[in-house]
Amino acid sequence: KRVLQRLVRNLGQATFPISEGSPQLSCSIGVVEVTADAPDVNWLMSAADSACYAAKQAGRNRVHCFNEDRLALDERRHEAERLQRVSRAMAENRMLLYAQRIAKVGDPGYLHYEVLVRMRDADGALHLPGQFMPAVERYGMAVALDRHVLGLLFRHLQVCPAHVRQLGLCNVNVSAQSIAEPSFLAFVCDLLERNRALAAKLCFEVTETAAISNLTQARAFIDAVKARGCRMALDDFGSGLSSFGYLRQLPADILKIDGAFVRDMDTDAVSRATVRAISELGRELQMEVVAEWVETAEVAQTLADMGVEGLQGYAIERPQPLERLTLANQRPVRLVGTQGPPG
Known part of the structure; x- marks a missing residue:
């Protein structure tokens, strides 16, 4: 997470001069830990996307770690099974x-x-x-x-x-x-x-x-x-x-x-x-x-x-x-x- 926070800071300092000015770059990052509980790659990508969305909702330009509890993980696993069906x-x-x-x-x-x-x-x-x-x-x-x-x-x-x-x-x-x-x-x-x-x-x-x-x-x-x-x-x-x-x-x-x-x-x-x-x-x-x-x-x-x-x-x-x-x-x-x- 410290590495990613440093990445956010560095990106925020970057500039891209164009004719209309120099727009500032911001970055929202979602992180999910890969563990034995993860049902598949699609689930991991979805979890990371959810975390990224949470980072945007919290004000953008920040890192958010996926932290759903066991019940939420079980529900996501059931969703993955429904998707396969x-x-x-x-x-x-x-x-x-x-x-x-x-x-x-x-x-x-x-x-x-x-x-x-x-x-x-x-x-x-x-x-x-x-x-x-x-x-x-x-x-x-x-x-x-x-x-x-x-x-x-x-x-x-x-x-x-x-x-x-x-x-x-x-x-x-x-x-x-x-x-x-x-x-x-x-x-x-x-x-x-x-x-x-x-x-x-x-x-x-x-x-x-x-x-x-x-x-x-x-x-x-x-x-x-x-x-x-x-x-x-x-x-x-x-x-x-x-x-x-x-x-x-x-x-x-x-x-x-x-x-x-x-x-x-x-x-x-x-x-x-x-x-x-x-x-x-x-x-x-x-x-x-x-x-x-x-x-x-x-x-x-x-x-x-x-x-x-x-x-x-x-x-x-x-x-x-x-x-x-x-x-x-x-x-x-x-x-x-x-x-x-x-x-």
């Missing part, structure tokens, strides 16, 4: 696409859904994203998973021309790591160029926090896919502290209200006011507004009365295998009173 599932074609319908208020025949991913384990058990996505994101595997999901989606839609003709819009999620990776944008653009008929049917979803934390890359991604005919949605809108200030810099087509506000709007006045404000803001900016986690017919009706155009949740329809949706006879969406956790 995801890798095997992709290699063995056990990542499955599900879809959840999004009802368009006033047009029940319009076919719009969000694609969701599930993992079938080697023993046949089905895992929801919450059971494997944290490990995927922590270990930097989100780009590989996003590429895999997009590949599955394109291959599926290519063999369902009748479904594509009926399809209004298909939403697919893109992670913050993918937004920040130039090679991923090149991959997406290549897919769209080779499947131009599908581009107008696709809407890429990026969470508001991911877009704001990678603003330049997010804007480049949005501009590139919209230029090829796709649409863009900002997911979980309202969860960030600077939502409204950044909105003008992100030319999205759809705002998806953070489901936490929708879920509580019938009992919490602040949530209700937030939903109303986002709905009004969307109309002013000529963006379509979609509400997630719509769990009751009563909430669905209240949202429709507020002018929210899209409704998604268990009160609309539960997630189902994409194959079932694409092969089934299409029918108008009817609101039902079924309650349950968000899909």
Whole structure:
């Protein structure tokens, strides 16, 4: 640690004269000890990255040593095992696409859904994203998973021309790591160029926090896919502290209200006011507004009365295998009173 602190000091004294002046260099360093408890190299790299992030959070230009306790180490080991299961599932074609319908208020025949991913384990058990996505994101595997999901989606839609003709819009999620990776944008653009008929049917979803934390890359991604005919949605809108200030810099087509506000709007006045404000803001900016986690017919009706155009949740329809949706006879969406956790 003393060696690294000396390195930080030396770097801070270095100068690089340029025409505009001499910028000062700073350095944040994360350190992890290699012991028998470390499950693998990926875990060690992740631990060092976590320590480096802690150094930045503590004020930058410092050294931070990874110091998680035994429980945290065990959890990291479990995450590494989950990551290995995801890798095997992709290699063995056990990542499955599900879809959840999004009802368009006033047009029940319009076919719009969000694609969701599930993992079938080697023993046949089905895992929801919450059971494997944290490990995927922590270990930097989100780009590989996003590429895999997009590949599955394109291959599926290519063999369902009748479904594509009926399809209004298909939403697919893109992670913050993918937004920040130039090679991923090149991959997406290549897919769209080779499947131009599908581009107008696709809407890429990026969470508001991911877009704001990678603003330049997010804007480049949005501009590139919209230029090829796709649409863009900002997911979980309202969860960030600077939502409204950044909105003008992100030319999205759809705002998806953070489901936490929708879920509580019938009992919490602040949530209700937030939903109303986002709905009004969307109309002013000529963006379509979609509400997630719509769990009751009563909430669905209240949202429709507020002018929210899209409704998604268990009160609309539960997630189902994409194959079932694409092969089934299409029918108008009817609101039902079924309650349950968000899909």
